[in-house]
Every structure is written in structure tokens, then in C-alpha cells.
Amino acid sequence: MIPLELPPDELNLSATLDCGQAFRWTEQPDGSWAGAAGNRYLRLRREGTRVLLSCGEGDAAYWRNYFDAGEAYREKLTRLKELHPVLAEAAALYPGVRILRQEPWEALCSFLISQNNNIPRIKGILGRFCRLFGEPIPETDEYAFPRPEALLGKTVEDLAPLRAGYRAKYLLGAAEMVCCGGVELAETARLPAAYGRDELQKLPGVGPKVAECVLLYGFHKTECFPMDVWMKRAMAALLPGRVPADFGEDAGLAQQLIFHYSRNHPELFSEKAKSAGVSRSDGGKAR
DNA sequence: AACCAGGGTGATG
């Protein structure tokens, strides 16, 4: 057992592990969580001001980094609350949302699958992807996330059991370019986000939104701000006129808070609000 | 039976 000293307002397990940034975690009947990242399996649970990790010392550093344990999110929230009342409300409702430090290739595949898809099915496809092409994780029923090399030479027919639909060819294309040239993930990690936006969008199936997700969740470029349909609705309805740059170096965390808030308040986006908000080109500033 | 789901692509004005 590895204890992490992270009180609930520094790490909210459900809000972080089941909020659409990672897709391999499930809450257990007893309230604990189980899941995998990369080639590691983990069970964890909250106990008071600590989170207890069921793993050996050898994996402790990996998971500390994964949960971004070196960062004080309380201070980040304090800064974000100053920026807008809606952020203050969301931060008060959902303290402990963190930006996980996932591996770039895993994040890339995850958000390739995410396009025009829903979260339960994304989880299903990624689970089958790991089971089919990943190595078993010893002493567990889980499988490691497949390395891109595992896809070289595969065909869309080989990926048919995933039932990923037209997205299967995106996985194959990404593996090919990551392994054999065409896109530089190492440079993307080293250089500013602007480089990565261009670089990642060379990949088939990667547009602005997927690139932004991969940069934020896979490369921890914290100023990135993915704009999906929910975020567009939320911005128009709740923060009209604001743009991602307004949120600064932790825009990604602001995005996560707004996303969480809007998914938990669907009534804010009734049919009337939708048509009044999204389609308006003035950003909601008009009278 | 249509419509939607953390969009992207390619073809048209």
C-alpha cells in the first residue's frame, strides 16, 4: 500500500477517473477504483485525507506522476476562481478534479476513438483493443495498452472485433506514422503546444479537437483547451465572449471544470438555450 | 425510425 497525501479537495477520484479524460477506470461495488494505464494495473481507494494505492514501491513513482501529485491544485483553483464566477462555482462544486498525466500514444488512440462517439462505447472499444493487442498484466485480468508496433502489418479486418467502425483505420494510420515516420511525438513532448497542434493534425482522424485533447491529456500541455460540442454550448451559454487564452496556463483545468459542470447541468442547455446560444455568431454579446 | 455520441474529411458555395 502506497499512501498519497491528497485530501478530497486535491483529488476527487470519481471526478478525475470518470470524467472523459481516461477510459480504463471503473468504480468497484465497494467504492474503490480499479483500472490500468500503460502496462500497469492499479486498485486504489480513498481513506480520509489519503488515497491508498495497491501497488509495489516500484510502481509508486509512476502513479504519483500519473496523478500529477507534485502539483497543488488547490492553488490552481484559487487562481481560476478569480477569472469568472462560473469557474468559481464549478471549482466549488468539483474540487479535486485533476489533469492526469497519461502516456502520449495511449491518449492519442483514446481520442481517435472518441470522435463522434459516446463514453461508454469508447471504454468498450479501448477495452477490446487492449485485450486483443496488449500483453496480459501478470496476476491481473487486465491487459497493457498496445504499443504502436503491435499494429504494424495489421489490417482493418484484424481490427474488426473492436467494432470501432471507421475509426479502425485511424489507429492503423497513427501506428504507421508514429513508428515509421511522419509524426514526431518526441518533438511534440519537447516543444510548445503550437508545434504539437500542427504535428498531430498530420495524422488521419486528428483534427483540432482531438489534437487538443492529446496535447492536454497525453503531453500535459496544461494551457490546451479542447472544444467539443458540450464546451461550445457551455461557453456560449455561461461564458459568452471568453476564449481559451483568457484562462491562462491552466486553461485545461478550467476546461475540465466547465465540461464537468455542463454535463452535470444539462438543463442549462434546453432546446431554446441551444438555438439561442450556439448558432449566434456574436458570441452572445448582443442584446 | 430517426437522432445522437468529448469530430474529421472531402466536396461544394
Add this chain to the structure above:
DNA sequence: CATCACCATGGT
């Protein structure tokens, strides 16, 4: 540069 059908699949 804005819009639009289409893309596979599964759930309402």
C-alpha cells in the same frame, strides 16, 4: 472561409 453529407456502431 462556412456549410454539409457521410462516416460505423450502439443506445435511446
